[in-house]
Amino acid sequence: MKALAYFFTTLFLFSVTAAATEPIKPIPRTISYDREKAELGMVLFMDPKLSSDGTVACVSCHSFEHGGADPRPVSIGTHGKRGNANAPTVYNSYFNFRQFWNGRAKDLKEQAKGPLHNPVEMGMVTEDIERYLKSSEYYNEKFRKIYKKSPTHDDALDAIAEFEKALFTPNSxxxxxxxxxxxxxxxxxxxxxxxxxxxxxxxxxxxxxxxxxxxxxxxxxxxxxxxxxxxxxxxxxxxxxxxxxxxxxxxxxxxxxxxxxxxxxxxxxxxxxxxxxxxxxxxxxxxxxxxxxxxxxxxxxxxxxxxxxxx
Amino acid sequence: MKWLILKTAAAIFAALFGIGIILYQQNSLKESFMATQKIGNSFRSLDTEFIELQRVVLQASYFPYFDNDKVLTQIKKIRSRIEALSKDPHLQKSSFIKTRRDLEEASKRFERFAKTVYDFLTLNASLKNSAIYLPTLAMKAYDIFDTKSATDRRVIILLSKINAILFMAKNALDESLLKEIEKYKTELQRIKDGLSEKKRIRLLQTSLGHLELFFDNFPTFHIYLDTIQSDDFQHEIEKTIKDFSIESKKDLSDINSIGELFLTLYLISILVVIYFIFRFEKENIKLKKATDQLKKSLTTDHLTGLENRRAYVAAKRRMYHPALIVVNIDRFKHINEFYGSKVGDMVLRQSAQILKEIVPKPLEANLYRLGGDDFGILYEFKSKERTEAAIKEIIKSFGKKVINVDGIVIDISISIGASYANKLLETADMALKHTKASKRRRYTIYDRSIDTSRQISKNIRALKHLKRAIANDDIIPYFQPIVEIESGSVAKYEALARMRGENGTVLEPPYFLDAAREAKLSGEITAAILRETLDIAEESNTLFSVNISAGDIMNPHDRNTILELLRNHEACAKRVVFEIVESEEIEDYELLAKFIKSIRELGCKVAIDDFGSGYSNFEKLLQLRADILKIDGSLVREIDRAEHIELVVRTIVDFAKAAGLKTVAEYVHSEAVFEKIKDIGVDFAQGYLLGKPEPKPEPRNRR
The missing domain is CATH 1.10.760.10 (Cytochrome c-like domain)
Structure with a gap:
């Protein structure tokens, strides 16, 4: 029975092969994303205050001048600490099946948490982040408008992820x-x-x-x-x-x-x-x-x- | 009232509750059913999607280059479906414990499966790379190795053989084929070791590297592929579907039984409401009975059990054109007196019974005791003929019945009066009296003529009396004094006609005067009064006035009788005043004037009676050469109350004085009137204030 199934499957596969499909798919011209969230995410993405010494932002290692990646061999975090990997591009990262070099994050939101809390990268803890966001008039207003409540760590990650979703590069x-x-x-x-x-x-x-x-x-x-x-x-x-x-x-x-x-x-x-x-x-x-x-x-x-x- | 509202509210509440339950039941069944459908479909889709995933994985393994996204997309699809299912609110119900557990199991199984797929993809890529690259290397070998050299040729042959077998092994997924490669591999290794040219060594080294990789990974790859293709996930899903369908059935039947429970409660509540309504209705009926009894006792005659007059009045009011037959028991008063009221009551009771039986059914009549010995039969009028036929039927049937009271047979008959005119009872009674008055009649149906005929019969009776009175000298004068106002003494008496009736009664003119005029007997009365008055006048020296009508004067016989009477009493004729009522009856004034002249010659005086009562003609009055004017009583009576009457009387008095006439005021019944006429200057007064009519002229002072 199984052999027969194989046989038919094989036959089917060969028939598909005849109409050879390209292994690469184009990036869609547009993706739907929440513009307000993404714009808030962009601000957060570029805000160095989200690091322990106020010198490192997401954008520090995901440079928009370098295709969303880091021109340095390995990332350099707060207080000049060196990381252990070259930052992968943030562009089109939404299409990756998992995040990080070893795929330890299942999505962008989970990924964004990583560098924020990594002591050699931005070195923040949840409370620091929330305290900072709540102290900012701008963030308070924005979060209240979008999330209907005062800023939280989770919503900040959500906004960053939404921004990253918008970082797709169509029409190559x-x-x-x-x-x-x-x-x-x-x-x-x-x-x-x-x-x-x-x-x-x-x-x-x-x-x-x-x-x-x-x-x-x-x-x-x-x-x-x-x-x-x-x-x-x-x-x-x-x-x-x-x-x-x-x-x-x-x-x-x-x-x-x-x-x-x-x-x-x-x-x-x-x-x-x-x-x-x-x-x-x-x-x-x-x-x-x-x-x-x-x-x-x-x-x-x-x-x-x-x-x-x-x- | 409060209870009624409460009960009504309870009934409405129960009804709404019931409707609510049925709707709720329907809705939850529908929702459950739809949710079950949806979830069932989702499970089946999961199955299909899984098969699709397996298919895509196979594609990935076969196609030299392939878009791995297809595999990942499919994994994502299945994963999110499982997630949606495990979050489905319907499945959160306690009935689906097993399904939830199954789903959790399936989810874990799928995650293991997905991991296998990821690992497979990793291996697959490297195997494919090798499978692609080894033939490429073999082709390169043609360029690097010399086909003329036996060793070199062997290398090419070995690489070709290896490629051929690898192709077979990979496509057939048969590891056993790899064993054959084993010796070629060893041989190739040996050849490589003997080589010195770097380029050649590198090629063989790379080839051997790929071969090694293939050897290392192929068994694992094969296991992965087998695992992926024969994974138990489908069984897991099948099991889930099975458990789900069992649990769904139970869930639906649970909802059903909850519904049945509610329905039962609903029915019970309806029964309770019905019980209350029933009880309420029972109380109502009791109350109604009591009310009816009370009403009946008010409208029932207790002696006969028939409805009474009150009921008759009420019933009549409700009818369109009522007709009434009044049945009266003849000589009932006599029966009552003769046998005693106890027997009388029995007679009434039995008569009622008889009437009940004999009143014709088609009449649709109601029977009443209207009072005494009168029974009423009330029905809707159709025609006179019908009424007549019914009455005859009643009389006939009643005649056949015998009334037996304690062995005494009492023969009774009935009289009937019927009517369908206005004033039903009155007219029917009139008709009954009409029947009673006649000896032959047994019934009368009222019509207008009855009124007239009654009058006639009355008149007939009055005339009989009158004739008898005249014959028996029962027409007698009564005397009322006429007082001279100035002196206050009685000046004369007016003789007023009276008729002595049976049992010593004395009747006044209204009872006989009309009859007398009709029968032309008024002259006889005038004559009788004059005769009596003259007789009395002979024994006294007072003045008398006697009434005489114009009709009397016009009648030669009466005229002569009067003149003769006067002549026979020459001496006292001069003390008689004739009061003539001026009226239309006077046809011949010449004759009247001649008569007046004759009586004047005998010394009589003339008064015009009732002057001012409509037909008064001053000119004619002067022609008659009267001596006295009697002012009409209807004016005198009102003189102290109306100024215009006073004015009329003043005018009359002024006129009389101017003409040399004396005036008399009649009907002086009060001091006020007396003072008034005195003030006006009337000469004489007459009335109850000054003296009533008496059989004898009794002179007395006023007051």
Whole structure:
């Protein structure tokens, strides 16, 4: 019986294969979100007072000039404390299946809590946050208007999450290509082809070109590991989870250097070479790197509309 | 009253309560049913969605590159459905303990399943990478290795074989095939170790790395895939659905039985209300009975058991055109006197019984005792014929009945008067009297003619009396003094006609004068009075006045009789004053004047009676050459009360004085009147104040 089921399923699968579907989906042009909440979230996102020494805001490590990511290899928190990972981009993070490198947060709201309370990042406790928010006339008014009560920690996270939801970057050249609105250059096209045939797409797929599964860094040739890396192992303590991370998005990848969880690849070329070596076991040729980079650059989308001053 | 309101309120409340319960019951059943439907559908969708997830996972494993979002989306979908279900308010009811537990189990199971899927995706990616990359490496080997060299050719052959088997193994999910690769792998390893060219070593190293990865991960991958495809989650859902349907059935039947309970309560409350209404009604009936009895006793004649006159009056008022037959027992007074009132009562009672039986049914009549020995039969009038037929029927039937009181048979008959005119009882009574008056009649139906005929019969009787009185000299004068106002002494007496009746009664003119005029007997009366007066005058020296009508004077026989009487009493004729009533009857003034002349010659004086009573003609008066004017009593009587009457009387008196006539005022009944006429200058006065009519002229002073 089961064999028969397999047989039919297989047959069905082959019939689907005939109409090959692209492994990447374009970002929708619009997403519905609560504008008021998002705008409050934006203020909170950029407010350094939400850190223990008043120097670090969310935006400190998720720079809008750098594709929502941190140009420094690892994040630097209050009092100059160094973190253990390169901050992933906040753009399109709404589409990730989980948050953080090791996916320990199930959604944005849960994620936002992390850096706020992390002693090496913003180093706040719930009471500090609420006390600060309640002392502010602006926040009091806004929260009362939106949440019908005085500011709370939870509502602040909610507003930040709503803002992050609004940070999506539609209409990249590649998305427009997928929607058949434009054409790719020969190099970009070849890059996309290589992306699929070399095996990149097995992990980097979906709407976010990644962000939808965990994968091991260094499948063929092991990647350096130490106790501090933010991998799955730090959560599960399962040996097989060492150096296993959430596959990062490749959206706006051209803007978010340096790359990898440790920010060890300052350029796309280096990143590509490293990935090819550790996970595919070979060195990419220059004639392969060039089109791949061209393709990756086509993934850069429009800046989030909520950030546009004249929107 | 208070209780009635309370009971009504209770009844309304019970009714509303009942309606409420039924609506509530209907609504909860409907809601429960719909919620059950919805949840049941949701469970089935869960099943379908799970199958879809399994299908997508399979796709992910087969397609070299695939959008993993599809898998994640499906997981999210199932997760949120489970969450929605476990938060469903309907499932929070205590009836669904098992379903909730099942759902919780299923949720945990699914989370384990989802984790397996994530792990599978991780492995899947690397396996696919290797499966894609190994053939790529094999192709590269053609470029790097020399096909002419046996060793190099072996490398290519080995890589091809490995690829072929791997393809088979992966697609067939058959690990046993991998064993065959094992020896190729060892061989390839050996060849690699003997190589010196870096490029070649690297290629083989990478290939072997991928192969190793594949070998390491494939069994786990296979287990994951198997687990995913054969997961018990579906069983979990099936179990949940089963438990849910059992619990739903119970829940619905619970709601039903709660409804039945309420319904029973409702029915009980209705029964209570009905009981109260019943009791209330019973009390009502009792009360009504008592009221009816009281009413009946008020409107019932206790002797005969018939309704009484009060009931008759009430009944008549309700009728459209009432007709009444009054039945009277003949000679009942006699029966009562003869046998005693006890027997009389029995007669009345039995008569009532008989009447009850014999009153024709089609009349739809009511029987009343109207009082004494009068029974009334009241019914709606249809026609005279019908009434007549009914009366005849009653008389006939009554005649056949015998009244027997303690062995004494009393023969009684009835008289009937009937009417359907206005003043029903009065006219029916009149009709009854009409029957009684006749010897032959047994019944009379009232019509207008009865009124007239009664008058006639009265007149007839009066005339009989009158004739007899004349024959027996029973017409006699009574004398009322006429006083001279100035001196206060009686100047003369007016002779007034009276009739001696049976048993020494004395009747006044109204009783016989009309009859006398009709029968032309007034002259006889005038003559009788004159004769008597003259006889009395002979024995006294006072003056007398006698009434004479114009009709008497016009009649030659009467005229002659009067003149003859005067001549026979020549001596006292000069002491007689004739009072003539001036009226329309005077047809021949010449004859009248001639008569007056004749009596004047005999020494008589003439007075005009009732002057001022309508037909007064001063000119004619002067022609008659009267000596005295008698002012009409109706004027005198009112003289002290109305100025205009006083004025009329003054005028008459002034006129009389101017013409040399004496005046007399009649009907002087009070001092006030007397003072007034004295003041006006009337000569004589007559009235009850000064003296009543008496059989003999008795001179006396006034006051």
């Amino acid at each position: 050249k590649f998305d427009r290509y997928l929607r058949k609105e434009t054409n790719l250059t020969a190099a970009e096209k070849r890059g996309y082809m290589l992306f699929k045939t070399l095996g990149c797409a097995t992990c980097h797929n979906g709407i976010n070109v990644g962000g939808n599964s965990f994968q091991k860094m260094g499948l063929i040739f092991p990647y350096p590991w130490n106790e501090k890396v933010p991998d799955r192992y730090s959560l599960t303590q399962a040996p097989s989870d060492k150096n296993v991370y959430k596959v990062p998005t490749l959206r706006n990848i051209a803007l978010t250097a340096p790359y990898f969880h440790d920010g060890s690849a300052p350029t796309l070329e280096i990143a590509l070479k490293k990935m090819a070596y550790h996970n595919l076991g070979f060195d990419l040729l220059d004639e392969e790197i060039e089109p791949l980079v061209a393709f990756l650059k086509s993934l850069t989308g429009e800046s989030p509309s909520i950030l546009k001053k004249d929107r």
